[in-house]
Amino acid sequence: MLTTQVLYALAGCVIVALGLRGALLHASLLQRIVAINVMGAGVFLLLIAVAYRGPGLAPDPVPHALVLTGIVVAVSATALALALARRLHAEQGDD
Amino acid sequence: MTDAMIGLVALPLAGALATLLLPRSATAVAIGTGLATTVAAGLLLFGVATQGALHYEIGGWSAGLGIALRADGLSALLLMMTALVVLAASVYASAYFSTVSERARFWPLWLLLWTSLNALFLSGDLFNLYVTLELLGLSAVALASLGGKRAAVAAALRYLLVGLLGSMMFLAGVGLIYAGYGTLDLATLARVVEPGPVAWPALAMMTAGLLLKTALFPLHFWLPPAHASAPAPVSAVLSALVVKAAFYLVLRLWLNVFANVVTPAAANLLGVLGAGAVLWGSWRALQAERLKLLAAYSTVAQLGYLFLFFPLLLALPPGPTRDLAAGGLVMLVLTHGFAKAGLFLAIGIIQQRCGHDTIRELDGTAQRLPATTFAIALAGVALIGLPPSGAFLGKWQLLAGAVETGQWLWLVVTAIGSLLAAAYIFRVIGHAFGHRPYPNQPVTVAREEWPALLLAAMAALVLGLAGAPVWKLLEIGT
């Protein structure tokens, strides 16, 4: 039964898979960082799907809290990763 | 005693902010915070030993959206180990870093790392665990890259990406659990989780993510470069504590929360991977040309021993024999924590004195630094698992469990691993014997050598001879 909730969840899984593939296969550092962010987005989508409680009802706040925390973490981690990558690039002209 | 729990998280956090704001007196602030936090850990251990498992809900908010702090025997022991190791490494670091700018960057991150470790061990629900796991990963990466050299930065970046991958998988698992059971509280989940289409993938995802973070073979590739290029106190804490935090989570999930779900086959998989870690890690350590690489590969191997316990714990029926084995596992965790930290600190001293840590060229140095060499020898004894170290008791339980359940493979692996460890440790110690006369005092730089010596002595002597309370404490469960 392909309700909206299930659709969102499936989409989340697909995006996670895509991100995972990207993280494992791409050689370039920047692409890997982006792929992991994509993976993160997929997980957040999954969580948002989990938060749905039914038509007209308020969604469950706990998964939303998880998503927000996850976004914050992903942003900080990406910032750190980019800073390190930039340092690496400066040291050797690497990408 | 709840004050102790809060103190364990609040004190290092406050200290981190203070060192950020007062860069010039950062060292003093940090050491002071370290002492206070260690006292808090001691109080907590005492509290758990006398009053049983402790529980505190921050702000009075109940489980669900509130943050609950929980301490039982296992977490209290790990918190004490963390406190002692970090305190000793802090004293060492106060002498290791010479410039103000290095110190200004080091102390805030260091204390943040401590905060996240403490918070992780005290967390009572999956949400909090995820947050602290992230915090731990970020501060560990930042500290690992402090060396500034290319190798360190590259290794730190790899560490970060691998860690993120692991965290995402962990978060996915957490989401699945919430979808299936509507709660994230560990104690509640332990009661309601059943084998099924929700629990299985969730456990698999979470375990996979955690195995990446705990560097179990073959997912260990990121560890040796990261630990070997980091500054000495950072390597010590990374090997001794950070990877243990992820392992602690695997332990909690498999033995407490998902106890109904795990199958012997899955446990055997962990055991096989652990065996691979023991053999591969020991072999690579034997071939290592640098001391820090040797120590890093040794960590990979020692973590393997910890995973060898899983098939045993699952094959033994719940009862005194299983508790004995579980105690042996914790004893190994504790001993390795102290021993590896002591080893890395001692190696750091050698690296600073001669500018390198190549094993083949150690001769003169080993004889000029008797206290450091002795620390390495003591740590080595604990890593090999010789008596009277705590690791001897732990390995005894591993061997006994293997005999008891008839799983002889783990016994053979343990025996070979121990002999390989003896080979690579004594390869280093052999350089301590030579013709040069010793300096007149054995201890040259007190602030650096005493922490290394004390940590190594803790592993090689104290835990082995006074370790019986560990088993008693582990009986105090949540």
Next chain:
Amino acid sequence: MNWDAWLPVLVVASSLLPGLVIFFLREGSHRLRTTLNLVGAGLKLVLVGILIWGVFHEHVYESRLTLAPGLDLVLHADTLSVLFVTLSTVLWLVTTVYAIGYLEKAPHRSRFFGFFSLCVSATVGLALAGNLFTFVIFYELLTLATYPLVAHRGTPEAVRGARIYLTYTLGGGMLLLIGTVWLHVLAGPTAFVEGGILSSLPTAYHPQLKMIFLLLIIGLGVKAALVPLHGWLPQAMVAPAPVSALLHAVAVVKAGAFGIVRVVYDVYGVNFADQLGLLTGLGIAAAITIVYGSVMALFQDNLKKRLAYSTVSQVSYIALGTAILGPVGTIGGIVHLVHQGIMKITLFFTAGNYAETLGIHNISEMNGVGRRMPATTLAFTVAALGMIGVPPVAGFVSKWYLGLGALEAGMATWVMPVLVTSSVLNAAYFLPVLYRAWFRDPGPAWPAEHIPAARFETSAALLWPPVVTAMLALAAGVFAAAPYSPLEWATLIAHREYGL
């Protein structure tokens, strides 16, 4: 204060604590180091005297520390442990004096004497071990304490010899550990009880018990130098003479042999072991070692190497005695533990004297040394005659009892030839040396005369120890029937073991 519980701990501590202090002493503090060593040795002697008296009167001395649930570190004094402890203590005192003289101007003396004391502490702890778990712990500690002594000189050969030593002993230790763990799982805490504790186990366990015995004996046999596990012993001769003396007479080799005695008598029980057919295998291994060691000794020109192979051979007499069922054979094996110790240490002391005083390392250089160093060579002669089995030196007593025991146990057909062959071979490799020393003329100059002949032939610290131990070897034989002699004590042990 419960002295009965503290006495065993104090016996171990009397060498452990001075040792730990010595590590931190400066190289130049000779007097403090010597004082600490001798005070510790003297104190230990007093404590052991109390132990002897107490155990004879069936006092119970036991110290217990729980390391983990079900695993207790137990120090317990019974007749067998007292025998080994006394031997270790007396010989430690003598060796300390010798070592002080031998290492007169050598570097790293604090490190040496520190580990030396640790080594003796480990030996004494091993002797006093009250269960197999404790024994294994001290067995491994002994390995750790002796490694730095073998590697002491720091030359590439020394480090290499030490590494070979370590490979053998740690490997053996692992097998011993596995056997012990296995036994623990089957039978619970394996306390040493006269008569053994395993005979009450169900028959289904017997194949496992045989396997365990094999593991234990191999593990112990490495240190006891049973062929083919003896490879480390000749290599370990790179160590300074006091270390060779200690390793071969007291600590390492005896620890292995002592372990075999304990396993057969106080874990399995000699009757049960015989029932399982284990004694025959042990006896054969011992016999092969006895003959092999003696044959190899014939071909060595280096004096210390010849003595090393002689040790390989002689220590297996103890294993042989254990394999002979019956109190007489037991007495022979156990008393040889003491006798061989005293005689072999004399031989190593004298070998060290030759090397230190005259630079002699090989037998071919020993022509006429009896004229230059008469007292040393006299001590050598007494000990060598004892090894061959010439009365009235102590070695004769052991061999007599072994032969008699074999006759009584009905094993004479193969034990007697082994004993006879071994004695003949002993004569073959000792008598020529004696002939050279006394009856040949010395060459134009000694290889390297370090200590010129002054009032005595060499320094006092090097001279008195071998003379004292040679006299002890003679006394042990002549006064064998006196109370508190090694023979009388071994008889007491055998009687308590067989419940007579």
